[in-house]
Amino acid sequence: MLNKKNISLLGLIFGIIVFLFFYISDPPQGLDKISWLTAGVAILMTIWWVTEAIPIYATGFIPLLLFPLLDLFDLKVVAASYSHPLVLLFLGGFIIASAMEDSGLHKRIALKILSFSGTSPSKIIIGFMISTAVLSMWVSNTASTIMMLPIATSVIAFFSSQNNVENNNFAIPLLLSIAYAASIGGTATLIGTPTNIMLASILSDTYNYKISFIDWFMIGLPVAAILIPIVWLFLTKIIFKVSSKKSDALENTLVKMKKEIGKASITEKVVAIVFLLTATLWIFRKALNEKFSLNLNDTSIGILGALLLFIIPYGSNKRACNWETANKIPWGVLFLVGGGIALSKAIKASGLAEWIGSFSNYLYGLDIYLLILIAVSLIILLTELNSNTATVATFSPILIIFAIGLEVNPLIFVIPTTIAASCAFMLPIATPPNAVVFGSGKLEINSMIRAGLPLNIISVFVVTAISLIILNQVFDFSLMTLPDWAKKN
Secondary structure, three states, X not given: OOOHHHHHHHHHHHHXXXXXXXXXXXXXXXXXXXXXXXXXXXXXXXXXXXXXXXXXXXXXXXXXXXXXXXXXXXXXXXXXXXXXXXXXXXXXXXXXXXXXXXXXXXXXXXXXXXXXXXXXXXXXXXXXXXXXXXXXXXXXXXXXXXXXXXXHHHHHHHHHOOOOOOOHHHHHHHHHHHHHHHHHHHOOOOXXXXXXXXXXHHHHHHHOOOOOHHHHHHHHHHHHHHHHHHHHHHHHHHHOOOOOOOOHHHXXXXXXXXXXXXXOOHHHHHHHXXXXXXXXXXXXXXXXXXXXXXXXXXXXXXXXXXXXXXXXXXXXXXXXOOHHHHOOOOHHHHHHHHHHHHHHHHHHHOOHHHHHHHXXXXXXXXXXXXXXXHHHHHHHHHHHOOXXXXXXXXXXXXXXXXXXXXXXXXXXXXXXXXXXXXXXXXXXXXXXXXXXXXXXXXXXXXXXXXXXXXXXXXXXXXXXXXXXXXXXXXXXXXXXXXXXXXXXX
8 A cells, every 4th residue: 555655755756767768878869978877967956845745845956966967057146045135024023023923913913804804704704814914924834824823723612612503613623724724825925935036037037027026915915815714605605615604602712812922022022023123125116126226035124034033132131032032043944945946947057948948839829727727727737746845846847948939928838837836725735835834634635635625726817817917907008918037047
């Protein structure tokens, strides 16, 4: 019987065998040895990512080893990907998130939002979804889920003691709503999830096309704002039939929880001020640069926010963040993003991407929107079995070249597919938030599949339609015209 351990072992062996095949065999017509070996490394990394042969973060180190060893690319060139400005942007965001969690600010934010949601089970779920989504816009979706889970379990425990509410019809959709909202909320901002950073880095580093924080926000926020109520309605009205009856007893419980958390500490206030300042600078960066002749960028703002937490003193030489707090950040994600950037650059520089893109000639005549729907569907399917960041890292360069071959704007493929990579709702392994709530022990996989499969299908159409509409309205270009930045590469 195949279990996770056996799959990992098979993936480890199979990945090595496939790579050795590429190493000893001759490349097909149209490819040189460098391109062929680059393809071998890409497939090796994909197999290991999919099967989790080794930790997915460790797979991100492969370019550092194999590209210089095989004399494909210089070590300095490869290593530069791991200190890419967008990797450092993520670092700054992680430090701010760690300070929020350590200070307890995240709980205060969550309870504040819940206080406006009402006390019926269905309204509590939308309250949790909004809380989680808002947090996930600025904090990693994994951290957001972990933050909200203890609050959710305490509320579930309350309902377990109530005879007038069937706990399963509340607990399961509540836990699922947190996981789904964390993933959806992360799509709204550039720093909300590694997939967004990954795509931005690919476009910036390979094509010199920059998506700013506010550019992504204008696309991602409408998608998230539309998906959240759809998912809530589906979970509470269609799948699980959650009660809409108000609970006075629960209202008293929330009041008790707010009393227990007490007044905001000085640490919370400092973190909140820095967080708001950082978010404001991200949103208004372009305007500030033009008004005051500054040279702010998203990375420098993120690092500024992190540094301010170390710098601002209060009390007896206290700081809002120390290195012990900062050291809690998920360093592995940074290496994963760096490895994905290195792989993407290699695929482009070796000529492999251009060769793959040449096959787009066979698709001329097919409806472009059908092709986009197919691409979005495949990305969601792949993400159910693979890291969403790894999926974007592997396939975004290919989709860009594919779009160039079709002579359409690559953004109409990579924006919807990148957002869709965060909309895999069916399996625990699909996204970290899914894994976190599944690990609570209160969910069965059939419940997740029951809710996640139809939501995957809904997401295909919602994400595609909304992102294309926003792209067409917000950005001053024709989606069906190949832009200059793509022609130059």
